[in-house]
Amino acid sequence: MRKFRVLKNAVKAICRNPTRTFLTTLGIVIGIAAVIALMEVGAGAQKALQNSVASMGVNTIRVWPGTIVRGGVSTGAGARANLTMTDVEGIMKNCDSVARVSPIVSVRGQIIYGGKNWSPFSINGVSADYLEISGWEIEEGEPINQRQVDRGAKVCLIGATIVRELFDGENPVGKGLRIQNVVFKIIGVLKAKGANMMGMDQDDCVIAPWTSVKARLKGAGSTSVTSASSSTTTTTTSTTTASSTYTEGVSLYPPVSNSNMPPVRFANVDSLVVEAKSQEDLYKAVEEVSASLRETHRLAPDVTDDFNIRTMAEFTNFLTQQTKTTTNLLLCVAFVSLVVGGVGIMNIMLVSVTERTREIGLRMAVGARARDILRQFLIESIVICIFGGIVGILVGHGTSLALSKFMGWPVSLSYSAIALSVGVSALVGVVFGYYPAWKAARLDPIEALRYE
Amino acid sequence: MSLIELKDIKKTYVMGDILLPVLKGLSLKAEKGEMLALTGVSGSGKSTLMNILGCLDRPTSGEYWLDGAEVSKLDNDARAMVRNRKIGFVFQNFNLLARTSALENVIMPLGYTASHMSEKEMVEAGKAMLERVGLGDRMDHEPSRLSGGQQQRVAIARALVNKPQILFADEPTGNLDSHMSDEILDIFREINANEHVTIILVTHEPDVAHRAKRIIKLVDGEIADDVILEPTR
Ligand SMILES: Nc1ncnc2c1ncn2[C@@H]1O[C@H](COP(=O)(O)OP(=O)(O)O)[C@@H](O)[C@H]1O
Ligand SMILES: [Mg+2]
Numbered sequence: 288m289r290k291f292r293v294l295k296n297a298v299k300a301i302c303r304n305p306t307r308t309f310l311t312t313l314g315i316v317i318g319i320a321a322v323i324a325l326m327e328v329g330a331g332a333q334k335a336l337q338n339s340v341a342s343m344g345v346n347t348i349r350v351w352p353g354t355i356v357r358g359g360v361s362t363g364a365g366a367r368a369n370l371t372m373t374d375v376e377g378i379m380k381n382c383d384s385v386a387r388v389s390p391i392v393s394v395r396g397q398i399i400y401g402g403k404n405w406s407p408f409s410i411n412g413v414s415a416d417y418l419e420i421s422g423w424e425i426e427e428g429e430p431i432n433q434r435q436v437d438r439g440a441k442v443c444l445i446g447a448t449i450v451r452e453l454f455d456g457e458n459p460v461g462k463g464l465r466i467q468n469v470v471f472k473i474i475g476v477l478k479a480k481g482a483n484m485m486g487m488d489q490d491d492c493v494i495a496p497w498t499s500v501k502a503r504l505k506g507a508g509s510t511s512v513t514s515a516s517s518s519t520t521t522t523t524t525s526t527t528t529a530s531s532t533y534t535e536g537v538s539l540y541p542p543v544s545n546s547n548m549p550p551v552r553f554a555n556v557d558s559l560v561v562e563a564k565s566q567e568d569l570y571k572a573v574e575e576v577s578a579s580l581r582e583t584h585r586l587a588p589d590v591t592d593d594f595n596i597r598t599m600a601e602f603t604n605f606l607t608q609q610t611k612t613t614t615n616l617l618l619c620v621a622f623v624s625l626v627v628g629g630v631g632i633m634n635i636m637l638v639s640v641t642e643r644t645r646e647i648g649l650r651m652a653v654g655a656r657a658r659d660i661l662r663q664f665l666i667e668s669i670v671i672c673i674f675g676g677i678v679g680i681l682v683g684h685g686t687s688l689a690l691s692k693f694m695g696w697p698v699s700l701s702y703s704a705i706a707l708s709v710g711v712s713a714l715v716g717v718v719f720g721y722y723p724a725w726k727a728a729r730l731d732p733i734e735a736l737r738y739e
Numbered sequence: 740m741s742l743i744e745l746k747d748i749k750k751t752y753v754m755g756d757i758l759l760p761v762l763k764g765l766s767l768k769a770e771k772g773e774m775l776a777l778t779g780v781s782g783s784g785k786s787t788l789m790n791i792l793g794c795l796d797r798p799t800s801g802e803y804w805l806d807g808a809e810v811s812k813l814d815n816d817a818r819a820m821v822r823n824r825k826i827g828f829v830f831q832n833f834n835l836l837a838r839t840s841a842l843e844n845v846i847m848p849l850g851y852t853a854s855h856m857s858e859k860e861m862v863e864a865g866k867a868m869l870e871r872v873g874l875g876d877r878m879d880h881e882p883s884r885l886s887g888g889q890q891q892r893v894a895i896a897r898a899l900v901n902k903p904q905i906l907f908a909d910e911p912t913g914n915l916d917s918h919m920s921d922e923i924l925d926i927f928r929e930i931n932a933n934e935h936v937t938i939i940l941v942t943h944e945p946d947v948a949h950r951a952k953r954i955i956k957l958v959d960g961e962i963a964d965d966v967i968l969e970p971t972r
Contacts, residue, residue, distance in 0.1 A: 292850055292858075293850075299839075303837075303838045645834060646836055648834075649830075649836075650847070650851075651795075651819065652795060653822065653827075653828070653847065653848035653851065653901075654819050654820065654822045654824070654851045654852055654901075655823075655851045656815070656819040656851075658816075659851055732795050733790050733795050733796055736795075736830065736834065
């Protein structure tokens, strides 16, 4: 009841000089607005990061060929081209923590449909498990199945960007897409994922069976295909141009069970993507995959790995750390402006105490104790600061909304930032309001009443 | 027992090395319901004495018995309490809160101790006081829209809202013309007569002093004269 009365008086006192109150709070408003906007943009970036990590697969492990160091010259990652399907089979057989494995064979090149052409960001050859591993969903049509992989069928899936660029409003499913002059039948469209954390458009992609990419497209893998397959490539390529059945063709990659004949193998794949059974199993899976690869590569115990294993987690941690550091730095700047705002409050409160000396004397004469005066001025300063804080929250939230609208920055409402801001502004009010309030409370009623 | 009893009150201001004795051993008694005027030339120590009587200041030495209690040695908070419960002040320059309605000015003192009163009761008390001083139709007016006499009446209402036993008025008519002064003094007499509030009026004007029932004249910090004009019933 009394507390409420004091609060009411404080609000009244503040409302008696609205212009000054507004100017006083400006520092706090700016400080809090900066904190809120930064926290929201930071939280948005963080969330976008999590989303894109999820979209890239949280449980996934990438395996790249290792570097060759010859005479002190590193040839760079992937130079060895030593990952093969044997490794894939080895991993599937040996690693308990692994759920799925897919090879990846990448090519670059133009794709053509109708009169339009486009150079997609990626054209990847993969196995049937790839969609699951990478978290792709099918918007329309069918995923790639094992049979198509086994047979090297000329089928493909395309991402939303390609649909947009090449097919204006047309349904791409069932159409023929020319990739490097080889026509692949589009069997499905991938559900849009958006940009990944490096800002690359993940939907700008073509996904096809790895066998088809390896055998039929130029520049797949670091070394050329074996003679066995290259001859097949030529034949099928020539047939495609003539015939129209995409899915038929020779069995390029018969099932392993067919042991009496040596499997037709292609020299290598560019990389492997491995999915652990769960996020907890990720590190165990890394160990197991590493052991399995050393076995299939027949590496002696003292030889270093001829492959590189990367998990998404490392990358994510790095990026998260980076985002956090940046946000924290900016927050420091915002807090400096809060302190400056606080000094502004102190200044105005001191002026206010001087101006209201007679009022203070009067209040003391009618029975206000020193602590009543202290409380009055302290609460006024806290109310001003919280008011500034609330305006700051609105301004900051508005700013971050504007940023998300006009700059396309991801933002997310941060309740902790709001709670923190209210707390911080109240604290600023206490810290910077205390000295003026204390000065007011120390006044001598007789002197104060006589003050002109 | 008297309402007010001063025993050998001394007040000496210290200004650097110089001691400035203002009240030089002053004793006096005042009863409940008295209306007395403190007069004397400027600088004779009237305000100093009033500040001690009003528990705004402490004497350097001596005893001050107020309503049966020794109050001269009380600390700041305790004196604030005494002021709130027993004493009302009216000042020469009114001392109203600017940009605050007459009503809110009047109920301001209640905010400090009247925690037993609800907001509504406080407003009722304030309204009653304003009506008492003849400003029932000016409740919402801010001081800037009131004449000097009206402002002083608001100040009197404020001084009385706590139902004090004693009302101190330091040169209450100093800023008013003679017509308004008469009005204010009439109100004081009325309050004194009807509510039996003890009134101590500080003034250097003989006309004003003569509206009181008893006149105490200070010369150089000592009581030079103590005249009863009308006996207090
Ligand atoms: N705070 C103070 N410090 C020093 N001297 C003071 C103080 N207050 C009053 N005086 C001196 O005490 C004397 C009496 O002052 P005051 O009580 O205000 O007289 P009056 O009200 O009768 O004019 C004056 O000489 C004044 O200068
Ligand atoms: Mg005086």
